[in-house]
Amino acid sequence: MKYSVRTFLRLKQCLQFIALWVTAFFFYVFISYSIIDDSYFLNQQLTTADFLVSELSRALSTGVFMGFVFYLLQEYIYPRFFHGYGILMASLLQSLLFIMVCYIVFIIVLQLSKVHYIRINNLIALRFNAKWLTCFTIYCLIVHLFITLVQAFRQRLGGNYCKSLLHGNYMSPVIEYRIFMFLDMYPSRTIAEVEHYQYSHLLQECFIDLSEIVTEQNAEVYQYVNDGVILTWKVKQGFERKQCIALYTIFSSRLLEKKDLYQKKFGLVPKFKASINEGLVTVAEIGQIKTEIAYHGDVLSTTASVRDLCRDQGNLLITQAFFKQLSFLEQDNFTEIETTVLRGKKRPVVIYKSNG
Structure with a gap:
């Protein structure tokens, strides 16, 4: 089946966003691992390998989800509602909208899980700890803001121009x-x-x-x-x-x-x-x-x-x-x-x- 160039470019962009978010959450896992004391693993009866495999699988699924949501917003929502704003203000508003959309979807998934309509298993870990939730939200905002700013400057300067300057x-x-x-x-x-x-x-x-x-x-x-x-x-x-x-x-x-x-x-x-x-x-x-x-x-x-x-x-x-x-x-x-x-x-x- 032949795809148009436009479809290929959109798919490529979607995969790039997913890769960026997965990388960001992998980094989040390794940061978390570096600050966890060894006593935690003893209390939880976990080996380091089991912990990393479990957390990285969660990071992968969450990163794919976040990247796909980011792509949909970037493709269909952001250009319509934030076109007239400057780069910084648009990035901030887009980041807030992104977090709101993600949490709405998470809540829907949680409710569906409670009534046994779907089963979450360990792919998406929703921890309702205020401290963790605050840190996780701030981290997602920073990642989104960073990707949005890079995307905005890349769009204005041109992809090849940015690559040439970086290299x-x-x-x-x-x-x-x-x-x-x-x-x-x-x-x-x-x-x-x-x-x-x-x-x-x-x-x-x-x-x-x-x-x-x-x-x-x-x-x-x-x-x-x-x-x-x-x-x-x-x-x-x-x-x-x-x-x-x-x-x-x-x-x-x-x-x-x-x-x-x-x-x-x-x-x-x-x-x-x-x-x-x-x-x-x-x-x-x-x-x-x-x-x-x-x-x-x-x-x-x-x-x-x-x-x-x-x-x-x-x-x-x-x-x-x-x-x-x-x-x-x-x-x-x-x-x-x-x-x-x-x-x-x-x-x-x-x-x-x-x-x-």
Whole structure:
């Protein structure tokens, strides 16, 4: 059975949350074990192994439960009710809601167990000791707050950007082979007449529609610039360039599907132009007060210059460097236009336009 990319990504995210919560509760068990006196095991007639196996099994089941609840809230509840809050306030409110939901479910499970509708056994240990309950609740709040904050910053900075900063991949300049797409909103008289506050809302709406497609097509967001975005792909063995073209095609189709909504909300239907190029670039982490991973090379300036030709030549333009790497079937979707000397360049560049 084939699953869509969206389903796979959601499943992956759910498993990541479960893994984080299971790890957190395993850590909780080992902390508890480290502060328990040996006399406890003698009184309870338990060996260390029996204690750890019992507690770790409980931690595993509780972690799976907590992780799944966290995923459901993160996917369906948090975006609807906490979108307008800052990171810190949203994280605090989400943590409180999470604890409330978990305890409501625990109470339901306990009541069902009392009437013998279900049997808990030792998988979920509900201890009604005020001291333990307080410590456990505070620990869950801290774990939830930590995961939520990490998730929020990761979302705003980008997953690959965070990984690169943590690993220190670009502390020294590195040469990579990358594909770049400059995706910009088409300037028009209608757009120019939109009040700047509404215009910002328009861009937010467009880039929300784009975000999911970016993830599905394995692209990275390099920068948001004015009314456009610079996307990039790191070329590895087995990389398929059709993802780059698919991203633009799917995004354009998504905007057309929502044209009635955009027309009603903003009085126009947004359109985007795009240019694609590839080649070697130097990647480096720059800045002290504010760090950023930057790409340097002729590839970017060429891509930007090609994008400026979109108004006259077509909505999607690609360079010869990118065109040559496409399959013959994919090349049939593009037509060569006249060789052009781009602004600021000495050598002419062969450019192809999409037939769509």
